Amino acid sequence: xxxxxxxxxxxxLIARAALAxxxxxxxxxxxxxxxxxxNSRPNIVFFxxxxxxxxxxxxxxxxxxxxxxxxxGLAFQRHFCTVALCCPSRVxxxxxxxxxxxxxxxxxxxxxxxxxxxxQGLNEQYLPVWLQDAGYNTFYTGKLFNAHTVxxxxxPYPAGFTGSDFLLDPYTYEYLNSxxxxxxxxxxxxxxxxxTDVLAxxxxxxxxxxxxxxxxxxxxxxxxxxxxxxxVHGGSAIDPQGSFTITPPISAERHKHLFTNVKIPRTDHxxxxxxxxxxxxxxxxxxxxxxxxSGANWVHRLPRQSDAQxxxxxxxxxxxxxxxxxxxxxxxxxxxxxxxYGILDNTYVFYTSDNGYHIGQHRLPPGxxxxxxxxxxxxxxxxxxxxxxxxxxxQVTSHTxxxxxxxxxxxxxxxxxxxxxxxxxxxxxxxxxxxxxxxHVNLEYWGFALAEGKYGYGEGEAEGNDCQT
Numbered sequence: 001x002x003x004x005x006x007x008x009x010x011x012x013l014i015a016r017a018a019l020a021x022x023x024x025x026x027x028x029x030x031x032x033x034x035x036x037x038x039n040s041r042p043n044i045v046f047f048x049x050x051x052x053x054x055x056x057x058x059x060x061x062x063x064x065x066x067x068x069x070x071x072x073g074l075a076f077q078r079h080f081c082t083v084a085l086c087c088p089s090r091v092x093x094x095x096x097x098x099x100x101x102x103x104x105x106x107x108x109x110x111x112x113x114x115x116x117x118x119x120q121g122l123n124e125q126y127l128p129v130w131l132q133d134a135g136y137n138t139f140y141t142g143k144l145f146n147a148h149t150v151x152x153x154x155x156p157y158p159a160g161f162t163g164s165d166f167l168l169d170p171y172t173y174e175y176l177n178s179x180x181x182x183x184x185x186x187x188x189x190x191x192x193x194x195x196t197d198v199l200a201x202x203x204x205x206x207x208x209x210x211x212x213x214x215x216x217x218x219x220x221x222x223x224x225x226x227x228x229x230x231x232v233h234g235g236s237a238i239d240p241q242g243s244f245t246i247t248p249p250i251s252a253e254r255h256k257h258l259f260t261n262v263k264i265p266r267t268d269h270x271x272x273x274x275x276x277x278x279x280x281x282x283x284x285x286x287x288x289x290x291x292x293x294s295g296a297n298w299v300h301r302l303p304r305q306s307d308a309q310x311x312x313x314x315x316x317x318x319x320x321x322x323x324x325x326x327x328x329x330x331x332x333x334x335x336x337x338x339x340x341y342g343i344l345d346n347t348y349v350f351y352t353s354d355n356g357y358h359i360g361q362h363r364l365p366p367g368x369x370x371x372x373x374x375x376x377x378x379x380x381x382x383x384x385x386x387x388x389x390x391x392x393x394x395q396v397t398s399h400t401x402x403x404x405x406x407x408x409x410x411x412x413x414x415x416x417x418x419x420x421x422x423x424x425x426x427x428x429x430x431x432x433x434x435x436x437x438x439x440h441v442n443l444e445y446w447g448f449a450l451a452e453g454k455y456g457y458g459e460g461e462a463e464g465n466d467c468q469t
Contacts, residue, residue, distance in 0.1 A: 041136075041216040041410055042385065043347040045207075045334060048093075048220060049327060050086065050143060050227040052353035055361075055374045057265055058226070061321045064332035065381070069351050073383030074425060075392040080441045081399050084355040084368045084375035086227075087112045087146040088446070089399060093354070094126040096403035096418040098442050105446040113147025118156065127403050128160030128218070134412055137162040137215045139206040142199050142222030143172055153181045162217075163209060165202045167195075173230035175250035175323075194252045196223050196326035203330065204337070211341045216410070221334070223327050225249055226320035226357075228366070228452045246452045248319035248366075255325045264317045264360055271305045271360050295362040299370070302363040302457060309455050313360045316453055320357075348384030348409055350402070365456065369449040376443055384409075386426040395433050397423050398441040 052058055059065055069075075082092045083099050091097075091104040099105050103120050106112030117123060128138040138161050148158075149169040158164065168187055171179040178195040180202070181187045190198050203221045210217035226249050233243045251258075264270060295302070305313070331351070338344040358374040359366045368375045380397065383389075400420030407414055408422035419442070424433035451457055 040346075043210070043216055043343060044218045044406060044409070045338070045347060045349045046218070046220045047327075047331065047349070047351040048090075048142070048222040049324075049351075049353045049379075050222075050224045051355060051357045051368060052226055052324070052379060053357040053374060054377055054379045055267075055356065056317065056359065058321060058324060059379055061259070061262075062324055062328040062331075064328045064335075065351065068331060068335045069349065069381040069383050071390050073349070073381050073389065073391075074387050074430075076380040076382075076395070076397050076423075077392055078394050078396045079352070079378060079380035079398065080376050080396075080443065081353075081355045081378050082442055083444050083446065084370065085447070086354050087114075087117075088444075089354040090145055091117055091122065091126075093399040093402055094128075095122055096127075096400055096415070096420050098400055098419045099444045099446070101417075101419060105444075107146035109147060111446070114145045114149070115147060115152060117145055123156065123159045126160065127406065128158075130160075130407075130412065131218050131410070132160050132162070134410060135215065136410070137210055137213055137217040138219075139163045139210060139217065140220040140222070141165040141202040141206060142220070143167045143224050144222070146172075148172075150179060150181075150187050153187065154184070157184060163206050165206075167224065170232035173224055173227055175224075175229050194250075194326065196225055196323075196330065197252065199223050200326070200330045200333065203334065207334065207337055211343065218406075221330065223330070225323040225327055246450075248316045248453065249323035251319060251322035252326050255322045258325065259318045259321050262318055262321065263314045267361070269361050271310060271363055273304065295364075295372075298457075299362050299364065305360060305363055305365075305455075309365070310360065312453065312455065313366065316366050317359050320359075345385060348382065348387075350380070350382050352380045352399075352402075353378045364449075365451040366453045367449055367451050369445070369447070371443065371445060382425055384425070388427040388430070391430075393430055393434070395423070395430070395437050396439050396441060397437075400442070 059070065081089045083089045083105070085107060087107040088099045088104050091102045092099060095102055102122060104112050104116050109115045128140065131138050140161055141164070144158060144166050147169060148166060153166065153168055158166070163183060165180055165182040168179045168181050171177055175195050176193070177189070177191045178193070178198060179187050179189050180198065199221065203219070206219055210219060229247045229250050231245045233245065335344065338347055355368050356375045356378045357366070357368050358364050358370065358372060361374050362372060364370065398420060400418070401423050402420070404414050404418050404420050404422040405425070414422060424430060
């Protein structure tokens with residue numbers, strides 16, 4: 001981490017520590033009763049952020065993630081999502097199957113979203129159901145899938161949860177106007193409350209209940225940050241003809257002053273002076289000049305971004321970093337609670353994102369859904385019993401490997417129809433895994449790449465907002 005970032009984040013960490021401890025309060029639930037399973041099997045806490053990058057250095061601006069996970073766990077530097085789009089990626093993650101096998105390839109019907117997940121029979125065939133069958137208490141709070149709405153949340157209810165409190169469309173991405181649906185209660189609006197703080201409150205309640213029950217538990221905490229703020233205008237939440245406005249993520253009031261001078265890392269492919277060229281000519285030029293093309297297909301035809309666009313992108317980037325700060329505080333509080341309850345040493349904690357993100361690389365406006373490293377190579381950090389502390393690995397892994405990995409940790413037999421394989425996490429397995437794991441992953445692309453923010457793919461504002469991938 002650059003020294004200037006380290007100094008700044010040390011000051012942020014000190015200033016926020018006291019405040020962070022007060023952010024999450026008890027979310028009252030009826031106590032659960034213990035079963036005969038006991039608590040010798042490990043607990044699992046799973047943080048799933050939304051659109052968080054690995055290549056734009058976002059983790060360096062999260063001091064508590066650094067403290068509790070990077071410095072105490074194992075970072076996977078070559079971890080990939082299988083589809084750089086929210087819903088297909090999440091379905092891959094929770095089923096252990098690739099998109100061409102789940103047949104969930106989009107965020108909305110007819111090809112994706114929660115209704116497609118249900119119609120494909122996956123509501124009975126995914127991780128929380130399997131863990132419940134194995135005797136685990138299962139809890140989930142935050143975003144589950146796209147097109148999980150105020151209209152269809154009970155048709156049917158998501159299966160497999162001891163306790164749940166889901167964000168619902170069309171308000172999922174409204175940072176100050178979220179709607180939540182707890183267990184089988186009707187949806188409740190939290191208008192005016194900051195969404196990640198609401199999430200923190202709910203996560204605390206589920207963690208308290210999980211510990212009091214005395215059974216092993218699986219808790220997923222799924223904030224929408226740093227996804228862009230999205231407002232849907234009229235009509236149904238899953239209406240493909242509906243309109244919506246995408247703007248940078250909104251900061252919590254306490255974080256609006258942060259990162260005023262931070263800019264997107266100026267890597268070689270950030271708004272490059274020379275874009276890629278058509279295929280045959282590109283090959284010849286690259287052989288002669290060693291110049292690497294910046295993109296393929298429609299990407300290499302994008303115009304270079306103006307100074308105004310670059311300035312806008314930098315502010316967009318700062319907004320994302322600010323939106324990650326409540327998550328960072330939440331991570332700190334969860335680790336403090338695990339320690340206070342005396343269960344930290346028997347708990348695995350995962351931290352990852354559904355997909356990555358690009359801002360200005362290859363001349364692209366803010367967005368995802370492309371085949372570049374920024375979109376598909378994403379954070380994964382795991383901490384827990386037997387995992388080497390403060391370490392990193394180059395073994396190639398993907399989201400389809402996470403369910404088999406959790407099966408392995410809790411002692412379940414790996415299913416034959418999984419597309420992934422268990423990731424070896426423990427110190428004595430890592431070197432062997434580097435020698436034996438294959439060095440490729442399956443990546444799939446469906447639909448189009450949506451440009452977020454006020455600039456599209458053309459030269460002016462909102463010009464050309466989508467391109468086929």
